[in-house]
Amino acid sequence: MRISMIGTGYVGLVSGTCFSEFGVDVTCVDKDARKIDRLNNGEIPIFEPGLDALVASNVAAGRLSFTTDLSEAVAASDAVFIAVGTPSRRGDGHADLSYVYAAAREIARAMTGYTVVVTKSTVPVGTGREVARIIREERPDADFDVVSNPEFLREGSAIQDFMRPDRVVIGTSSPRAQEVMRQLYRVLYLIETPILFTELETSELIKYAANTFLATKITFINEIADLCEKVGANVHDVARGIGLDNRIGRKFLHAGPGYGGSCFPKDTLALVKTAQEEGAPLRIVETVVDINAKRKKAMATRVLDACDGSLEGKTVAVLGLTFKPNTDDMRDSPSLDIVPALVEAGATVRAFDPEGMDEARGLLPDITYCDDAYDAMTGADVVVLLTEWNEFRALNLERAKALLKAPVMVDLRNVYTPADMVAAGFRYTSIGRPTPDPSEG
Numbered sequence: 001m002r003i004s005m006i007g008t009g010y011v012g013l014v015s016g017t018c019f020s021e022f023g024v025d026v027t028c029v030d031k032d033a034r035k036i037d038r039l040n041n042g043e044i045p046i047f048e049p050g051l052d053a054l055v056a057s058n059v060a061a062g063r064l065s066f067t068t069d070l071s072e073a074v075a076a077s078d079a080v081f082i083a084v085g086t087p088s089r090r091g092d093g094h095a096d097l098s099y100v101y102a103a104a105r106e107i108a109r110a111m112t113g114y115t116v117v118v119t120k121s122t123v124p125v126g127t128g129r130e131v132a133r134i135i136r137e138e139r140p141d142a143d144f145d146v147v148s149n150p151e152f153l154r155e156g157s158a159i160q161d162f163m164r165p166d167r168v169v170i171g172t173s174s175p176r177a178q179e180v181m182r183q184l185y186r187v188l189y190l191i192e193t194p195i196l197f198t199e200l201e202t203s204e205l206i207k208y209a210a211n212t213f214l215a216t217k218i219t220f221i222n223e224i225a226d227l228c229e230k231v232g233a234n235v236h237d238v239a240r241g242i243g244l245d246n247r248i249g250r251k252f253l254h255a256g257p258g259y260g261g262s263c264f265p266k267d268t269l270a271l272v273k274t275a276q277e278e279g280a281p282l283r284i285v286e287t288v289v290d291i292n293a294k295r296k297k298a299m300a301t302r303v304l305d306a307c308d309g310s311l312e313g314k315t316v317a318v319l320g321l322t323f324k325p326n327t328d329d330m331r332d333s334p335s336l337d338i339v340p341a342l343v344e345a346g347a348t349v350r351a352f353d354p355e356g357m358d359e360a361r362g363l364l365p366d367i368t369y370c371d372d373a374y375d376a377m378t379g380a381d382v383v384v385l386l387t388e389w390n391e392f393r394a395l396n397l398e399r400a401k402a403l404l405k406a407p408v409m410v411d412l413r414n415v416y417t418p419a420d421m422v423a424a425g426f427r428y429t430s431i432g433r434p435t436p437d438p439s440e441g
């Protein structure tokens with residue numbers, strides 16, 4: 001089997017590399033020549049744990065290559081995956097499908113023989129049919145099928161997620177295309193991964209329904225955290241208490257500053273738009289979108305409160321900028337709302353992130369980038385833990401206290417235990433958990 005992956009970003013590069021690990025011949029295509037040059041020089045343009053070794057071994061085995069030449073790659077392929085970006089369209093929140101449709105046209109011109117065209121990008125219901133229409137318009141003679149095969153990998157654990165997924169979803173009614181997809185995923189079939197064959201539209205909707213459900217779960221626990229703060233309950237224990245119920249499940253019940261990242265914000269918005277246009281509005285998801293946007297903005301107020309109501313002339317140490325640990329992805333990170341609000345309130349921000357600072361510099365230009373967590377805390381009036389990177393989980397609190405002007409921490413990820421922090425002499429705020437009063441011993 002020979003495939004090409006159009007778009008060599010977080011999804012395309014990981015999926016392409018993992019397919020090559022399955023024994024498929026893969027050509028990853030991108031129109032960003034710098035990205036392809038770096039890959040051809042053995043560099044990995046994104047941070048994803050384990051990816052460098054997997055790319056290197058499959059390149060060495062001759063199963064994985066990188067090019068900007070879409071035509072040559074597509075002409076030689078049994079299946080062509082579209083893994084280009086589908087960001088929010090400016091102004092209306094719809095998914096911007098221009099990259100997908102442009103790729104479809106280019107693929108149509110280059111196809112030879114029977115070809116399965118697979119949308120791996122997250123695309124609204126109806127996109128697969130439109131891709132088929134475009135290909136037919138461009139090449140009335142073409143022999144092809146369009147399949148939806150949404151990707152569920154998470155940045156930070158992308159390889160494991162691709163290699164051992166909870167399920168694979170394949171949307172097509174063509175037996176011929178089903179057979180090609182079955183061959184490509186043969187390795188997963190052998191380890192008894194559930195493979196769900198369904199219609200194109202259903203498959204497209206499954207991806208959005210999954211992401212909006214998870215975003216709703218996060219938003220639910222965030223609101224429960226707010227209630228916990230009012231009534232003196234502990235959201236960590238509430239989450240455990242409900243999560244141990246198998247009908248609910250323990251995952252995605254971590255209260256925090258609001259969801260961010262390259263998928264949830266844009267996918268929730270896009271599904272809301274689709275549902276409104278179809279006359280079946282998803283009012284729960286509309287509310288989730290609204291609550292989450294307000295929540296991210298409100299987080300700066302917690303820092304303000306921890307500093308007695310004013311940040312004017314104060315220095316804030318920010319630990320973590322990416323939307324979650326183990327990625328360099330800054331897209332829609334809560335830090336992009338919180339940090340500017342701190343600066344707006346008069347604070348000087350000293351930040352450190354293990355992998356996200358190169359990307360952050362362009363997005364958050366008005367802050368100081370530091371060498372490590374301790375450098376960031378030097379001379380600061382308060383430290384804000386924004387992303388739960390492992391290296392922030394075991395800070396030397398005595399050293400931190402000696403570097404900070406005042407021992408104040410706002411922990412937006414509930415990494416530390418309130419009682420321990422009070423015992424260590426910190427004024428400590430977290431999300432949805434009471435902090436013991438130090439005067440009560």
Ligand SMILES: NC(=O)c1ccc[n+]([C@@H]2O[C@H](COP(=O)([O-])OP(=O)(O)OC[C@H]3O[C@@H](n4cnc5c(N)ncnc54)[C@H](O)[C@@H]3O)[C@@H](O)[C@H]2O)c1
Nearest residue numbers: 007008009010011030031032084085086103121122151155
């Ligand atoms: N990032 C994730 O965790 C994740 C997870 C699941 C699904 N998805 C979905 O996968 C899709 C891709 O996301 P991503 O994060 O990999 O995006 P990305 O921005 O990292 O990568 C997209 C790549 O496509 C390239 N590209 C665009 N048009 C092209 C064309 N015509 N020919 C060749 N290359 C082209 C771009 O240069 C870029 O390198 C999106 O629809 C996203 O919603 C992402």
